[in-house]
Amino acid sequence: MWLNEASLSYRPAYQLRHTYASRMLMAGANPAWLAQQMGHKNWDMISAVYAKWIPGQDPNYINKLADKLGQISC
Structure with a gap:
């Protein structure tokens, strides 16, 4: 073989x-969505x-959330 x-x-x-789950989480996928x-x-x-x-x-996590919510990041 x-x-x-x-x-x-x-x-x-x-x-x-397992590969799919770990790769999606590393890319930042929402765990509830992935489940x-x-x-x-x-x-x-x-x-x-x-x-x-x-x-x-992630030091930029708050800024990324603000951006997704259409808010001005600090």
Whole structure:
């Protein structure tokens, strides 16, 4: 099998859910929205499993929120 030739381990397609979730969170996706996209009833699973992928303190976070709300940032 070509995976063995390339020294890669097999990963089932289901693993793509984890890639999708972690990449979306790193990009700043709303965890509640992501939970809905993944079919969860709430975002408890997202916070328990993927919390480490939610970006840390962003010094421009307040300014970004203000911009999204159409307000003047400080």
